[in-house]
Amino acid sequence: MGKTARPIAGKRKHHLRVPVFPEEKKLIEAQAQRAGMSVARFLREVGQGYRIGGVVDYEQVRELARINGDLGRLGGLLKLWLTNDERTAQFGEATIRAVLSRIEATQDEMGQVMMAVVMPRAER
Template sequence: MSNEIETDKEKKVTRKSSPPIKVYCLPEEKLRIEAQAERAGMSAARYLREVGQGYQIKGVVDFEQVRELARINGDLGRLGGLLKLWLTDDVRTAQFGQSTILAVLSKIEATQEEMGKVMTKVVMPRSES
């Protein structure tokens, strides 16, 4: 007889099967923790677990701003496609005059400025309220 434990009969240890750590906090502290976790794109449990183990939360990105950047990127893609059609003398753009093309270029420039503003919001550190 051997005292060795068979590995296929062992239960895998998971977080869900481990005992939780309870943290008591005031309602406003709970709200602040949940808000910080949301800004980091994490659940409150994951946020607290990582902070508690000494990890610094980096690269906090506001997901709404990322969505806004994706929308602006789509606008730039559509405007670029329109400009490309005009430059290739596509028949669908034969009626485009110089004023139309200048308006498209102006819109591209304005959209790039808008994207730059959103990108600045994403990378600039947030001030604590």
């Protein structure tokens, strides 16, 4: 579908009226909100064949960054132990198993946040 060039200056003067059912109105409004657009802009862009991408929840992105940092620190600790670094000489098997368990739990947490990012709330 071809995209039309948007006028550089000026105000839009023509309006389209589209009757919808209440359920359709709610769905369109929710999709526009999910895309971070007004309903008018959403409908205008969909009507012109633009592919609408969602807006990623920045709180979830920050949470993923935090989890990624946790995984990096845990991985670094494990690496020190595996290289027989003197700073980890006091680590016993129980400590290493706890680190491995924490890495697994953190990976699970990351997976949950990733699912929340990629699956719209209505589909969960």
